[in-house]
Amino acid sequence: MTALLKTHEDTGFQIDLRHAMLLFAKALDYVGIDDLYHGHRVAYTAYKCAERLGWPEKKVQFCFFAGLIHDCGVSQSQEHLLLLKEMVPQGAEAHCERGYEALYQCGVLASFANVIRYHHTPWEHLVHESITDDEKDVAALLFLSDRVDYLRAKYIGNCHENLVTLHQSYIAENIRTQAGFLFNDVMVEAMCGLILKEGFWFSMETDHIESLALSFDNDPNYDQLLTLDEMTEVAMFLAKIVDAKSPFTYQHSQKVADLSLFLGEKMDLSEREQAMIYVAGLVHDIGKLKTPDEILNKKGPLTSEEFVHIKRHTTDTELALNKVFPDSKICRWAADHHERLDGSGYPNRKIAEAIELPSRIIAVADVFQALMQNRPYRSALSSENALILMKEMVFKNKLDGEVMACLLSNIDECCAIATAKCQ
Template sequence: METCEEKVSIDLRRVLLSIAQALDDVGFDTLHHSHRVGYMAYRCALRMGWDQELAQLSFAAGLVHDCGSTQHSALMTFAATRRPGSFARHCEKGFNLLSACGPLSRFALPILYHHTAWYELQTLAMDSHDKQIAGLIYLANRVDHLYFHQHKDLFGNLSAAGKRQIIEQLQAHSGTLFAADMVEVMADLVGNDDFWFSMHPQHIEAVLLRLEAAPLFSRNLNLNERIEIAELFSKIVDAKSPFTFQHSLKVALLSQFLAKKMGYSAKMQKLLYLAGLLHDIGKLRTPDFVLHKEGTLTAEEYTCIKRHATDTRFILQNIHTSSLVCDWASNHHERLDGSGYPLGKTAQELDGPSRIVAVADVFQALTQSRPYRQGMSLEESLNIIAEQVANHQLDGDVFACLQHNAEHCYWLSADENEVGLQSAVG
């Protein structure tokens, strides 16, 4: 029986915060770096007299500016610009990720150029607002890295000397790397205690969530746009581990395909795709050494792994209004006999969509090749799932659909051509 098709909506401000938090969890940069860059940019924009919409766009761009990061940017040289082998790679990756995500595509160009010197930005044929945002994010990003390397006192606060050193570094590049008017205003902020006392992530999040309405954040996103945001998240999740490369996408495609074959409506198929994309978002908080371990997990490590399903539930509840999508995503390790985790739900508590995502997740994990082992064959994978069905852990009807379409499901799960896979289902 098909589950009620409830309305799905999201809070775009909370999405931006979740992306910043995801980048913290992936560990590409210093903790809460994206929060601070966004807040610094916002405070500076307001002080320069920018209107509220442009200031909020700067805040948002700061929160997502490192979505393409692949290395610790604090290790980069101070004067580096967008050149191959330095910042170019993560700027371009961020540009591509955001360009493919309609609701956040507004930030693609500023993120592409957020490590480009101000004097170079002036030569580019791009919107003046994009130049301003890119230049401001470059400046705020550099202030945060300078702050990170400054000595702090016993209570974690900057000394007067530390503030002067940051200001001197900025002024040394005023009018070249950074816009002179931005440096002047940012220098005033750097010298102000309240500016630094406000940097606590909870304060920054409170500021963002209290901002007045702005066009970007007031839009009602359609289901396809919400899926684009989920695809962005899935790419951030999968970038954390080579073992899970494309895993989220393939679980989504399998869930969508099985739902279609089992007679679910077109909207429900998309909602299952959405749940599949997001089912492992909680793994962002799983330590790398546990997530990447090749051998048998210890009892403590297995407990650590299990919490990702709970983390998934809470992360999604903070973004999505749909309790069903949150349930389907976070139920993927629950089992019909109550032996699953994290809640130990039983058959009476697991609806059809939850059962579909669970089977898709197991099948994809079995058939996926990893650096330390080859993916299992179709026959081996089906035999293992058949045993779990016989033990009343996985759903027999979903498994029957998987068996009936086994060759196609195996291709969806094991093929590495992302574009071909999406067109084959969509």
């Protein structure tokens, strides 16, 4: 496998879009919690069916990657579970619209926007929508593939996944009854030819599916290496997924990124480091997608058991980001935002010498913004009260004193950033 991270004098660094798409799938997978790898399975199912339909390679690849991110509008576990309750889930259009808006605003991913918008639209209605024929085909195939995975979950319940093969004829019968209405009838017949084969189900392994993403023929849409500016755009897309998970963390990632960039500039980080710290700030909480909603939104104090789940989010952030940024400073800076100079932080109990300045900046930005924001267990603090708590953390050698001094010297600007309404 080629290196994902490449340094260049003109752009700083670049990453491979295929690996970025796998990161999105992993991030979205965290939302499901009890239904892991749904995006992977939909991608695989759509890919295999598109091949069976004889579609061009470019269209087949597009189906695969669209399948990986098809649920990018879903950020809460409860919403994800509702999509698994019935063949035609109520309110599915809401997450389709959110996904469309997020993708449309991300230039690198905008080509997926229409397909995601209509991936729960019944075929009998989809044919009348004002999108291209190829987009209709892919949206229809994603809907069918998504519902095949719904039926898979329905029939196997808590049994071993291999036992889905005992129910494959029932799954085929279910989708055939909806041919011409919910689903395109030609696609239904192609899909039934797949799902009646045990090998189709037995090959639905996560490692195999991820290897497919890296084995397709060259395509400039996916083989392009993203510049730092484009990666910032993609990181913003991820941040919006994270921040939408809870009303109490709305726009937190964006504001931490803005604060980190502001403080980094004031503390004379290089332009490249400023760009990198902004990306790290955007993705620093991606691991919280795996934290159960009821813990993130709990109104009272957390139990020791619940706090373990909270502490894990930094490791989940690191594991997810390492898919795209192996051994990268961005990954390290993001993952270290809860480490403390005295070694009392988490997850690795690092001490001052092991915590780089950008990580210290993100830590201060994270604490300040969180204190200035409503949380389920308290209302937003005034800047005065927030600073009292943070000065105590500096005194106890938890937060960096120089970063704190920079924040205090620019407190009006920092308050404005921490409480601003992001675009």
